[in-house]
Amino acid sequence: MTDAECLELLRWAAPRLGLRYEGFRRVRGQVCKRVGRRMKALGVPGLVAYLERLEGDPAERAVLDALCRVTISRFYRDQGVFDALRESLLPEVLEAARARGGSVLRVWSAGCASGEEPYTVSVLFRLGLGPRFPDFRLELVATDADASLLERAREGCYRRATLRELPSAWVDRAFSPREDLLCLRPEYREGLDFRLEDLRQRMPEGPFHLVLCRNVAFTYFAPPVQREVLARLLERLEPGGLLAIGAHESLPEGITGLARASGALPLFRRRTPTD
Structure with missing residues (x-):
């Protein structure tokens, strides 16, 4: 597939799949290689024939939608975000929950890919927060639209390179x-629930103290879909709860109910009635 054909395909696909054309800027080459392999496997002679097939075949559109999802994941990705969560933000959330008689930290990792993000939270909770909050347990829902990635997540085994940003003492433990x-020990898998769900269609029930929605909705989804997703995320976030988005993402304009939680980091707090 030529560069021109790739651009034509993405311009065709974006509005029909509820995606944002600009979101493919960094991953366009990967997407087009995938689509090229798919066209070869189908035996279609060129882009025009493939577009004709897409117009009349909803199942093939679903395949294309999956091919457009490019996953880049590693443990402790965007270190400053996890440092802020560990050092101040989650302790504040847990102290507030404790004052209300709570003893559970509820977290949702949306677009969890092969599990690096939710397992990062599990390790951080147990080794970074556990000594201060031994009375708390973790309940974490991790969702993704790719069944094969979820299977890898459930296995919980990774190459050392993807762990390089996680504190080495945590890796050893x-x-x-x-x-x-390197495979997660059983105690770090406790409380994690992996589910096959597409953000655009279905979400777990809240409320959650922390929602991580990074490098999915606010990169790849079209603006109207972003606003719809964000509104539904907020419904599932505790007042005072935290939302983390990707380091290069921004929230849709005109959204109220959220405030920056830690300087310029992509972390937001849901406002409380007293704010």
């Missing part, structure tokens, strides 16, 4: 070696 991989 939370992982066991298995051949050339």
Whole structure:
């Protein structure tokens, strides 16, 4: 597929799939390689024939939608975000929950890919917050629209390179070696629930103290879909709860109910009635 054909395909696909054309700027090459392999597997002679098939075949549109999802994930990605959560933001949330008689931290990782993000939260909760909050337990829902990625997440085994940003002492405590991989020990899998869900269609019930929706909705979804998703996210966020988005993302304009939680970091707090 030529660059021109790639651009034509993405311009055709974006409005029909509820996606944002500009969101593909950094991953366009990967998407087009995937689509090129798909066209070859189908035996279609060129882009025009493939577009004709897409026009009349909803199942193939679903395949294209999956091909447009490019996942880049690693443990402790965007270190400043997780440092802020560990050092001040989550302790404040947990102290407030404790004052109300709570003993559970509820977290949702939306677009969890192969599990690096939710397992980062699990390790952080147990090793970074556990000594201060031994009376709390973690309930974490992790969702993604890709079944194959979720299978990898449930296995919980990773190459060492994807762990390089996680504090080394945490790696030694939370992982066991298995051949050339490092695998999460059983206690760090407790309380995690992996679910096959597409943000645009279905979300877990809240409320949550922390929602991580990073490098999915606010990168790839079209603005109207972003606003709809964000409104539904807010419905599932506790007053005073935290929302994390990607480092290069921004929230849709005109959204009220959220305030910056930690300087310029992509962390937001849901306003309370007294704010």
